[in-house]
Amino acid sequence: MDQFLAFTVVGLSTAAIYAVIGSGLVLTHTTAGVFNFAHGAAGMLAAFAYWQLAVGWRWPVPLALAAVLLVLAPAFGLLVERVLMRPVQALGEAERLVMTVALLTGCIALARWVWDPNTARPLTPFFADRPALRLGPAAVTWHQAVTTAVAVAVAAGLWFLLHRTRAGTEMRACVDDRALAGLTGADPLRAGRLAWVLGIQLAAVGGILIAPAVALDAQQLSLLIVSAYTAAVFGRLRSLPFTFLGAVVVGLLEAYLAGYLPQNDYLPGLRLAAPALLLLLALLAFPHRRLRGRDRRLVPVPLPGRRGALILAAAIPGLALVLVTVLAEDSLVPYGTVFALGVVALSYVPLAGFAGQVSLCQMSIAGIGAVVWGHLGAHGEPWALPAAVLVAAAVGALVAVPALRLSGIYLALGTTAFAVILDRWIFTLPAFDVLGVRIALFDQGSVTVTGPDLFGLHLTSPAQLLLLAAVCLGLASLGVVALRRGRFGRRLIALRDSEAAYATLGGRLLGAKVAVFALSAGIAGLGGALYGMQLQTVTADQFNLVAGLPLFLIAVIAGLGSVGAGLFTGVAFVVPTQLLGELGTWAQDLSALLIALAGMGLAHSPSGVITRLRAEWAPPARDRLLLGAAGVVLAGCWLLAALDAVNGWLLLAVALVAATAPRIRAAARRQGTVETPPEWWGVRRPWRPEDGEVLSRATAAG
Amino acid sequence: MSLLELAGVRAAYNGITVLHGVDLSVAAGQVVALLGPNGAGKTTVLKVASGVHPPSGGRLLLGGRDATGIRPGDLARAGVCLVPEGRGVFPNLSVRDNLLMMTFTGRTREEIEESAYARFPVLGRRRTQHAGTLSGGEQQMLALARGLATDPAVLLLDELSMGLAPLVVAELYERVAGIARQGVAVLVVEQFATAVLKIADHAAVLVRGRVQWQGHPDSSLHAELSSYYLGSAT
Amino acid sequence: MPLLRAEGVTVAFGGRRALDSVSLTAEAGRVTGLIGPNGAGKSTLFDVVSGLRRPRTGRVRLDGRDITREGPARRARRGMSRTFQHLELFGRLSVRDNLLVAAELGPGRRHAARTADAVLDRLGLTALAEDPADALPTGVARLVEVGRALVLRPRVLLLDEPAAGQDAEETERFAALLRSLAADGTAVLLVEHDMSLVMSVCDEVYVLDLGHVVACGPPALIQRDETVLAAYLGEA
Structure with a gap:
């Protein structure tokens, strides 16, 4: 009984933290219309900042607290609102989601960059020097008491703000009816700003309170938030009282699982994954109203031409050939992942780009592909590769089942929960038997992966595997182009635009959704297997949720509807990291930060960089002479590099200049022609033979 | 003198014209009913009068002064109040x-x-x-x-009767009549004409963006409405 | 025997009855009109007939067969198709x-491209074929929805305000299209606010008010019916 009470006290004090963080999440979601995936990351940054002030620079605790909660947190909230969220306000729900994912990635990268992750940073609990309070048979530490008191104060303060002040009433009015609130003098922008400030402050309070209990680790702290997500989902992302209730359920569940779960090899992971499991169940159990309004601006899904597709499919192995001949042996392995990760990124195109289903667990599914190949294809058996693809596809079909009930951010949350369950539990399991079949995953460590036997050749060298991955990416890209041009691709887009119309035309929703999830999971599984071959040994960490997020981000930046997103993502993910990596280890986190920053630029080209590049490159591509000249210079560079004749950096610079010169020239030429108005023809620019006809036609029409 | 006046107002959405020159005026203390079948452009008239939708032609006059193009917030402060459809x-x-x-x-x-x-x-x-x-x-x-x-000088009401029982509608319009008696200019848009015509001083019928009939609500209006709503006479 | 028959359909949202024991028939080769003031329940009835909403009580029969429990896709394959009041085009x-997309799901799927092109040609949309659907003006978008429904070669066609946003000339052409569809043996059920269109093409008109059928009969009678006018003007 005493033990039970002790667990209850622990559970309730954790619940208090989840409640504080969860209520901040609900506040920003309802008032500003944004589900903030980076909410936990903001709390994490606050915890690090507090450590820096209070421990690093030895500021007095009250001063450090005031600086973080009253200055830094509100400033961060305002910055996020102004710089990140307002530009995408007019775009769809998916774009707002991507912004917060970018922010999450950015926060983690920033924390790792500023605070070296290899240094331990202990934070002492509040009032650690005082003896614990006795409440009957239970002992309550001062930190736990403070935590609970803070949660109660937050609850009371929020109630007072929302129900007893004009500003709070305005916030609720904006949730109810934004347009009407605007007519009655409320400023929805001001309400949104207030929500961001308060939301980040609450995240900061939660982060500082929870940090002493766990290690001060950027990734771990950011993901602790899954428990707070669960609490918020209990409140259907809109009710504060139910969020508090949900927090109590999650907190107690975690504490009791920690206390009473039997100790064996299979169950400790379940305890860690419990909040995610509960999140998945809560998502499926409660009906969810989407926020009102459809996407205001439909971003078209480009229709790739046959010629462009063939060029792309040929360019991929071509690039691989260049890499194989130019690179030194030891950099082939990291550069080889360009194509393998490209395949994983390509899996987003049919699923998110065509069908509009935002799934954040593609990297986890790639992990499944990698381990299945690792185990079944341990001696390079060629049949094991299709088997890995099929197993991954089956897992994808499993994910599709909740996806039938969830959409938009709820699907993103559901797939996040799925990824976390895999990370914390399934991937940590030792080998086990199901129905007589022995299933082995990461064997609680790492799995050795080898290359396949193909046509009597055992592919093992990095160069061979790189070429194999490139051929696979080329073929998969062609396959996705065929999909987009064909019946199934049309159906996926139709389904996304109007499920009601699709159904009344005789289309089956279930079949199409399961098929697209399975298909894209199969592609991801293939990518995972190829990735594993490059790395030779794989661990679960390489396929976790946070590892997959930058890939998703770059794919979004590239344009999820463009088939070229696969290659683009692979290149943009690997190459800058490698180049910067040569400058020093500190640059690694910088490149992650750069990806996040690029994601934040999404508002400027919502249909993706590839669409923009295509538009910019179309004119120079028609100029055969210029293109030919650039091609010759590039080929020359390749030859020199392959012979190791000249310094690599210099050649890279020359190659870049040669590659971009046609575009710059074409852009300059366009500028020259468009701007001159007709009355200045012959004056500011030479008279052309066709001008006379143009003018006479224009005057006749007028 | 009329407090609110629309003179030759034209309006369009995405280049499609929905009002083709509407003339309408409401004096202080007067209730004007704007009737017409669905899709005639009645709500658009109110949007123009409250400044929510800028007209593509014509003028909006408030107390004799040009108020065309004034933002809705400023019009609200000048005493124009819109009660939107679907209960604001x-x-x-x-x-x-x-x-x-x-x-x-x-x-x-x-x-x-x-x-x-x-x-x-x-x-x-x-x-x-x-x-x-x-x-x-x-x-x-x-x-x-x-x-x-x-404390409005001009009250714009959109489909007050939507989804309400006839007795409730009658009572609401009694209140509206009371408000007008205190000197407020009231413009009412209605699809269900009977209730509002009991209190209206003046009526106008809008069909396909044009005022087809305008005058004192009397028995001839009934026949007019029948033709516009059901297309019997032409 | 009528091709389509709704019998005693009742639908309630919360406590409010959007449809209260509504019965209606539509026969092959005829255009049946469905009119009534806003909020009368016309679109809700379409949702019930097309299978997007289950009625609380009542049945829907196609060719005498009870299809009340069948989903929308099943009904589409039995020869029913519809358009939507709030456009549901595939905008991307x-x-x-x-x-x-419709052709590949419908009876003409073997020659889907030909089927689709034939309908585009019939509606005069060939010049717009490659335009993105969400960039169309409302009137044209409604016509595209009609075309998408026609591709299924329906036996029962439900049209929800198809002529809204069309000018007089376009409406005239549309009326001719409806007559030719009926002449081909299609049962057309038409919700429309443009009374001149309804009165000129419909063989029979149902008037719905606050979830009840308050009148039904040939257009000439409906126009003179006092209860119909009362429904539109509010009760006296």
């Missing part, structure tokens, strides 16, 4: 909080509540209830009370 | 692809 209330806010939102007018919460409860006693009895739990008629009263809190 | 696809 916040369903998840209590009656009190709904009224509290009107303090932007500069009046205090107490003043607003007092005058609202005096005019609509039922709201006083329900002051802590969420507006969404009120009956349709009570919600419409709350919307009216919120509109009146701005 | 081109006009032609909108029709192609």
Whole structure:
């Protein structure tokens, strides 16, 4: 009984933290219309900042607290609102989601960059020097008491703000009816700003309170938030009282699982994954109203031409050939992942780009592909590769089942929960038997992966595997182009635009959704297997949720509807990291930060960089002479590099200049022609033979 | 003299013209009913009059002065109040909080509540209830009370009767008549004509963006409406 | 025997009855009109007939067969198709692809491209075939929805305000299209606010008010019916 009470006290004090963080999440979601995936990351940054002030620079605790909660947190909230969220306000729900994912990635990268992750940073609990309070048979530490008191104060303060002040009433009015609130003098922008400030402050309070209990680790702290997500989902992302209730359920569940779960090899992971499991169940159990309004601006899904597709499919192995001949042996392995990760990124195109289903667990599914190949294809058996693809596809079909009930951010949350369950539990399991079949995953460590036997050749060298991955990416890209041009691709887009119309035309929703999830999971599984071959040994960490997020981000930046997103993502993910990596280890986190920053630029080209590049490159591509000249210079560079004749950096610079010169020239030429108005023809620019006809036609029409 | 006047107002959405030169005027203390079948452009007339939708041609006059192109917020401060279709209330806010939102007018919460409860006693009895739990008629009263809190000179009402029982509609229009008697110019858009015609001083029928008939509501109007709504005569 | 029959259909949202024991028939080769003021329940009835909403009580029969429990896709394959009052086009696809999606699901799927192109031609939309569907003006978008429904070669066609946003000339052409569809043996059920269109093409008109059928009969009678006018003007 005493033990039970002790667990209850622990559970309730954790619940208090989840409640504080969860209520901040609900506040920003309802008032500003944004589900903030980076909410936990903001709390994490606050915890690090507090450590820096209070421990690093030895500021007095009250001063450090005031600086973080009253200055830094509100400033961060305002910055996020102004710089990140307002530009995408007019775009769809998916774009707002991507912004917060970018922010999450950015926060983690920033924390790792500023605070070296290899240094331990202990934070002492509040009032650690005082003896614990006795409440009957239970002992309550001062930190736990403070935590609970803070949660109660937050609850009371929020109630007072929302129900007893004009500003709070305005916030609720904006949730109810934004347009009407605007007519009655409320400023929805001001309400949104207030929500961001308060939301980040609450995240900061939660982060500082929870940090002493766990290690001060950027990734771990950011993901602790899954428990707070669960609490918020209990409140259907809109009710504060139910969020508090949900927090109590999650907190107690975690504490009791920690206390009473039997100790064996299979169950400790379940305890860690419990909040995610509960999140998945809560998502499926409660009906969810989407926020009102459809996407205001439909971003078209480009229709790739046959010629462009063939060029792309040929360019991929071509690039691989260049890499194989130019690179030194030891950099082939990291550069080889360009194509393998490209395949994983390509899996987003049919699923998110065509069908509009935002799934954040593609990297986890790639992990499944990698381990299945690792185990079944341990001696390079060629049949094991299709088997890995099929197993991954089956897992994808499993994910599709909740996806039938969830959409938009709820699907993103559901797939996040799925990824976390895999990370914390399934991937940590030792080998086990199901129905007589022995299933082995990461064997609680790492799995050795080898290359396949193909046509009597055992592919093992990095160069061979790189070429194999490139051929696979080329073929998969062609396959996705065929999909987009064909019946199934049309159906996926139709389904996304109007499920009601699709159904009344005789289309089956279930079949199409399961098929697209399975298909894209199969592609991801293939990518995972190829990735594993490059790395030779794989661990679960390489396929976790946070590892997959930058890939998703770059794919979004590239344009999820463009088939070229696969290659683009692979290149943009690997190459800058490698180049910067040569400058020093500190640059690694910088490149992650750069990806996040690029994601934040999404508002400027919502249909993706590839669409923009295509538009910019179309004119120079028609100029055969210029293109030919650039091609010759590039080929020359390749030859020199392959012979190791000249310094690599210099050649890279020359190659870049040669590659971009046609575009710059074409852009300059366009500028020259468009701007001159007709009355200045012959004056500011030479008279052309066709001008006379143009003018006479224009005057006749007028 | 007319307080609100639309002179040759034209309006378009995405290049498609929905109002082809509408002339309409409302004097202080007058109730004008704007009738017509669905899709005639009635709501657009109110949007132009409240400044929400800028006209593509013609002029909007307020007390004889040109008010074309003035922003809705400034028009509201100048005394034009729109009660939009579908009950302009916040369903998840209590009656009190709904009224509290009107303090932007500069009046205090107490003043607003007092005058609202005096005019609509039922709201006083329900002051802590969420507006969404009120009956349709009570919600419409709350919307009216919120509109009146701005102390308007011109009141624009859109489809007050939507989804309400005939008796409730009749009672609401009695209140509207009372408001007009205090000197407010009232422009009412309605699809269901009977109830509003009992209190209207003047009626206009809008069909496909044009005023087809305008005058004192009498028996000849009934035949007109029949032809416009059901297309019998042409 | 009528091709389509709704019997005693009742639908309630919360406590409010959107449809209260509504019965209606539509016969092959005839255009049946469904009119009534806003909020009368016309679109709700379409949702029930097309299978997007289950009625609380009542049945829907097609060819005498009870299809009340069948889903929308099943009904589509039995020869029913519809348009929507609030447009439900596939906005990210081109006009032609909108029709192609339907053609590939419908009876003409073997020659889907030909089926789609034939309908585009019949509606005079060939010039717009490659335009993205969400960039169309409302009147044209409604016509594309009609075309998408026609691609299924329906026996029962439900049209929800198809002529809204069309000018007089376009409406005239549309009336001719409706007559020719009926002449081909299609049962057309038409919700429309443009009374001159309804009165000129319909063989029979149902008037719905607050979830009840208040009148039904040939257009000439409906126009003179006092209860119909009362429904539109509000009760006296």
